[in-house]
Amino acid sequence: MTELIEQYxxxxxxxxxxxxxxxxxxxxxxxxxxxxxxxxxxxxxxLIAMAFVGDLPLIRSDWGSRGFLxxxxxxxxxPIYPGDTLRSTTTLVEVYEKTGRSGPLLFTVWETGLTNQxxxxxxxxxxxxxxxxxx
Amino acid sequence: MSRLAGIDVGDMLGPATETIQHDRVMxxxxxxxxxxxxxxxxxxxxxxxxxxxxxxxxxxxQAGILARIVRHWAPEAHLTKLDLVFRRSVLQDVPVTFExxxxxxxxxxxxxxxxxxxxxxxxxxxxxxxxxxxxx
Numbered sequence: 653m654t655e656l657i658e659q660y661x662x663x664x665x666x667x668x669x670x671x672x673x674x675x676x677x678x679x680x681x682x683x684x685x686x687x688x689x690x691x692x693x694x695x696x697x698x699l700i701a702m703a704f705v706g707d708l709p710l711i712r713s714d715w716g717s718r719g720f721l722x723x724x725x726x727x728x729x730x731p732i733y734p735g736d737t738l739r740s741t742t743t744l745v746e747v748y749e750k751t752g753r754s755g756p757l758l759f760t761v762w763e764t765g766l767t768n769q770x771x772x773x774x775x776x777x778x779x780x781x782x783x784x785x786x787x
Numbered sequence: 788m789s790r791l792a793g794i795d796v797g798d799m800l801g802p803a804t805e806t807i808q809h810d811r812v813m814x815x816x817x818x819x820x821x822x823x824x825x826x827x828x829x830x831x832x833x834x835x836x837x838x839x840x841x842x843x844x845x846x847x848x849q850a851g852i853l854a855r856i857v858r859h860w861a862p863e864a865h866l867t868k869l870d871l872v873f874r875r876s877v878l879q880d881v882p883v884t885f886e887x888x889x890x891x892x893x894x895x896x897x898x899x900x901x902x903x904x905x906x907x908x909x910x911x912x913x914x915x916x917x918x919x920x921x922x923x
Contacts, residue, residue, distance in 0.1 A: 683814075683818055687851040698854065699854040704819065724870075
């Protein structure tokens with residue numbers, strides 16, 4: 653696992669511009685139904701952006717048998733409205749290992765900036781993913 | 788008088804018990820089909836094959852529900868941070884309890900601790916949030 657971790661650590665700082673997403677009325681309606689939320693002064697609940705941060709491009713399931721979202725911090729900055737188009741840029745910022753009850757865990761930490769169609773930052777987020785199990 | 792003046796450390800939001808049904812998860816997944824992945828959110832058989840006790844509620848959906856509860860508690864305030872640690876799985880169609888407590892006041896900012904608990908009081912998700920109230 654050490655070699656793999658070093659390989660991943662070499663990717664720290666790499667980033668990728670993810671696909672953009674337009675928040676259609678259908679998508680917004682689905683989100684509101686799922687969360688039990690409502691529009692607020694015409695704006696979409698800010699956490700909708702969290703659902704569109706994007707897949708992680710650099711590290712997939714090379715190690716371990718199971719992966720999961722271990723944590724996320726989300727920092728809304730500007731309102732998001734139906735029809736807005738968001739773009740996200742995700743950067744790998746940290747790779748580390750831990751030993752849990754079930755054995756070794758590999759954590760990767762990612763930071764994402766989300767901008768709207770005017771180039772304004774609407775939110776930032778930091779997510780950590782864990783993989784566990786033997787390769 | 789601002790609503791902020793009536794808030795104090797130790798104030799509770801909830802507890803509120805809510806069951807996140809499969810159809811709600813499917814509405815979420817309709818919006819974000821790429822999350823479907825190995826079926827842990829959408830397919831009971833796939834979830835069982837993964838060794839899970841049931842289909843899971845996606846983390847971003849849990850976050851959205853917690854954010855709703857916090858924002859509705861103080862609709863005039865802006866949510867500026869929601870920071871969560873997913874300690875254990877949240878299962879679909881199983882009641883869970885959402886709760887929060889005010890832990891700090893700093894000017895116009897209110898910090899809260901958040902939890903999602905199972906029926907045994909086990910903490911499935913922990914975290915914190917910050918709300919900023921308008922000045923005046």
